Amino acid sequence: MPQTLTISIQDYLKNIYELTENGENxxxxxxxxKLNISAPSVTGMVQKLASAKPALVEYQKHQxxxxxxxxxxxxxxxxxxxxxxxxxxxxxxxxxxxxVHEEAERLEHVISExxxxxxxxxxxxxxxxxxxxxxxxxxxxxxxxxxxxxxxLRPGQxxxxxxxxxxxAELLRYLDGLGLVPGVKIEVTEYSQFDHNITVxxxxxxxxxxxxxxxxxxxxxxxx
Numbered sequence: 001m002p003q004t005l006t007i008s009i010q011d012y013l014k015n016i017y018e019l020t021e022n023g024e025n026x027x028x029x030x031x032x033x034k035l036n037i038s039a040p041s042v043t044g045m046v047q048k049l050a051s052a053k054p055a056l057v058e059y060q061k062h063q064x065x066x067x068x069x070x071x072x073x074x075x076x077x078x079x080x081x082x083x084x085x086x087x088x089x090x091x092x093x094x095x096x097x098x099x100v101h102e103e104a105e106r107l108e109h110v111i112s113e114x115x116x117x118x119x120x121x122x123x124x125x126x127x128x129x130x131x132x133x134x135x136x137x138x139x140x141x142x143x144x145x146x147x148x149x150x151x152x153l154r155p156g157q158x159x160x161x162x163x164x165x166x167x168x169a170e171l172l173r174y175l176d177g178l179g180l181v182p183g184v185k186i187e188v189t190e191y192s193q194f195d196h197n198i199t200v201x202x203x204x205x206x207x208x209x210x211x212x213x214x215x216x217x218x219x220x221x222x223x224x
Contacts, residue, residue, distance in 0.1 A: 010074065010078045013049075013057075014075050026064050027065070046065050054070045056071035082105070085100070087129050088122075089104065099169065132163030147218035148219055149218055150209070150217040153198065158186065159185070159219040160185050161182050163217075165216050165218070171213070
């Protein structure tokens with residue numbers, strides 16, 4: 001990764017990627033909320049990234065921010081570091097999936113490319129991190145994900161949880177207690193059109209989940 005990319009810039013690029021990857025608009029307001037920084041500060045940084053050589057983002061007022069090819073490559077490099085580190089912390093040091101995010105946040109900016117290659121090789125080049133998120137390949141390609149949000153499923157549909165998009169340690173512990181983790185098969189048994197709650201059966205138990213949770217769980221459906 002180029003040395004000119006400060007930790008702050010890397011964080012901006014990663015968060016812009018994550019917002020747009022999840023189908024959201026990477027507006028300065030959304031970025032400010034995600035980074036917990038004032039909106040004027042975000043606007044200033046975005047303008048700086050847009051005027052960099054090469055430009056890292058494209059920005060037009062009131063139209064949001066998108067990554068350029070160079071910006072996307074830099075973002076994927078940071079994300080690869082982060083997700084490899086999470087996998088390494090779980091597999092090698094015995095961390096649980098709710099403990100790894102903060103550690104990986106600190107380490108993702110400082111590991112060398114050689115360290116990255118070594119831990120990837122030591123783990124057998126994992127494809128996903130402990131939360132089921134795809135790890136960008138060594139040549140910085142993000143694999144295609146065909147899973148669907150649990151919130152989009154309806155009664156009678158079954159599938160396997162593939163990933164959970166949350167860094168909230170409390171939520172991850174809660175899901176772990178329910179058995180709602182990557183690799184587990186589930187069945188949707190009920191859906192409420194009024195509050196969008198979904199009842200899920202997992203390992204002979206049933207639980208009712210609200211939209212705040214079902215939007216964060218992605219499922220690969222079984223063929224009908």
